[in-house]
Amino acid sequence: MPFINVKQLSGRTDEQNAAITRELTAAYARITGVAAENIWVAIEEIPATHWSSGGVTFAAKRAAAQE
Template identity: 85%
Template sequence: MPFINVKQLSGRTDEQNAEISRELTATYARVTGVKPENIWVAIEEIPAKNWSAGGVTFAAKAELAAKAGEQGA
């Protein structure tokens, strides 16, 4: 039984997550021939304060971008 685990930043709607799940399932089924009902998808939403790249959290990056936008206005 295939298991697809998606990790993403928080903020998508329930409808978006449902569409992600449907599309991943459909694509995996089409490519592999596995029945859709046998494909599991888990979507984990991680707060921006708990996810980083280059040692900087995405929350901090958003804050810096907002400040830069304020200064450019």
Template identity: 75%
Template sequence: MPFINVKQLSGRSDEQNAEIARALTETYARITGVDPQNIWVAVEEVPATHWTAGGETFAARRAKAAAEGS
């Protein structure tokens, strides 16, 4: 049973997350021939304060970009 785990920054709507899960399921099923009922998808949202790149949170990056006007 395939399990697809998507981690993304929080902020997308429930409808967007559902469409992500549907599209991934359909694509995986089409490519592999696996029954869509046997494909599991988890969409996990991570707060920008808990996700970092280069030692800086995305919340800090957003704040910096807003202060710089970009």
């Protein structure tokens, strides 16, 4: 069974996460021919204080953008 693992910053709604799951499943099924019920999708939400790029957390980047 294919397993799609999405890692994203936290903050999206349940409805947005459900749409992400639906769209990824549909795209994978369309491209590969695998039945949708055999495709697993997991969404991992990571706090902005725990994710960084260039040594700066996304929480710090967001705070700086609001100044």
